[in-house]
Amino acid sequence: MNKIALLFPGQGSQYIGMGKDFFENYNVSKEVFLEADESLDMDLSGLIFEGDKEELQKTENTQPAILTTSISILKALEKEDIGYEYTIGLSLGEYSALVASDVFKFKDAIKIVRQRGLFMEEAVPSNKGAMAAVLGLKLEKIDILIETCKDKGQISVANYNCPGQIVMTGEKAAIDKAVLVSKELGAKKAVLLDVSGPFHSSMLEDAGENLQKELLKYKVNTPKKKVVSNVDAKIVKDKDEIVDKLKKQVSNSVLFQQSIELLIEEGVDTFIEVGPGKSLTSFVKRTAKSIKKDIQIFNIENIDSFRKTIDKLKEGHK
Structure with a gap:
């Protein structure tokens, strides 16, 4: 059964x-x-x-x-x-x-x-928040990502979807920076999501x-x-x-x-x-x-x- x-x-x-x-x-x-x-x-x-x-x-x-x-x-x-x-x-x-x-x-x-x-x-006012999907970044590097980007504003993990895929959320400037930094940390891909706000932040x-x-x-x-x-x-x-x-x-x-x-x-x-x-x-x-x-x-x-x-x-x- x-x-x-x-x-x-x-x-x-x-x-x-x-x-x-x-x-x-x-x-x-x-x-x-x-x-x-x-x-x-x-x-x-x-x-x-x-x-x-x-x-x-x-x-x-x-x-x-x-x-x-x-x-x-x-x-x-x-x-x-x-x-x-x-x-x-x-x-x-x-x-x-x-x-x-x-x-x-x-x-x-x-x-x-x-x-x-x-x-x-x-x-959250329009355009103040954002989200990005990050693919292929090792979990132990997420704390480094957050630490590196928090000078630009609030940032955290929105979703742990599956191994090798997380979604970041927070203030737009911090998420924009995270898209760049995550690639430097070894992510295969990082893309901004078409959403209206920083959900799960x-x-x-x-x-x-x-x-x-x-x-x-x-x-x-x-x-x-x-x-x-x-x-x-x-x-x-x-x-x-x-x-x-x-x-x-x-x-x-x-x-x-x-x-x-x-x-x-x-x-x-x-x-x-x-x-x-x-x-x-x-x-x-x-x-x-x-x-x-x-x-x-x-x-x-x-x-x-x-x-x-x-x-x-x-x-x-x-």
Whole structure:
């Protein structure tokens, strides 16, 4: 019997048209999009399917759009009776993981992430912050990188994605310098990311405070699945931890690589990325390879990949 974890993507995986084939082919998926439109009192579905790319890129739109797409696919997957024991998301994706674990009702989560996006946008003036992906830099050199660049402003690690890939975050001048310095320290590549702010940095602590007040308005349920938290790479033991962890998540590093290592230690041998894009699939592959573990990994973002995944999983159960 496979031990399955579902993975949910974060900001950056969005694109116009995502989830449309699920909307058109599965009533349970269509209901999710319609519920999102109703809950937010806006035509989110229209924006996702055929809207303006720049409008979709706005954080307050991106976050509910990705959540809605991921949960619409999840609902189709659940109809196939695929038993999963663990859930995890990258940053924003953690909210999809929490919905999948019944911690939040979808109609509440969609409102929470809309506000989360607004709080994050408002926390730092435009062009003051930045983020950069750094590839191939040894972990022991990250402290040197930070130390060398902090004279230009706040700088820290936003994401530990997988072995050989981290994301830096902070003030623009410090991140610009980090792109140059990381190459001098041996990084294969360093590129600025097309994002609207310095996510997962201390510059967003005010956004975290505002988010905490927002979260307290909603019912938090005991997780029905084992959810791994971004902030400490541990399984959530108690529902009372959740609000505090989500508050911290906005301004703390995302420990995605460490979370995948934990899941593999827990005996998870099958990972399914549910939602737009396939970046988490590559992160999991690289993490498993680095610790010499054999796993199977699938991603579902359209009907074709959905059917292929279901066929493979059912084949494995025979």
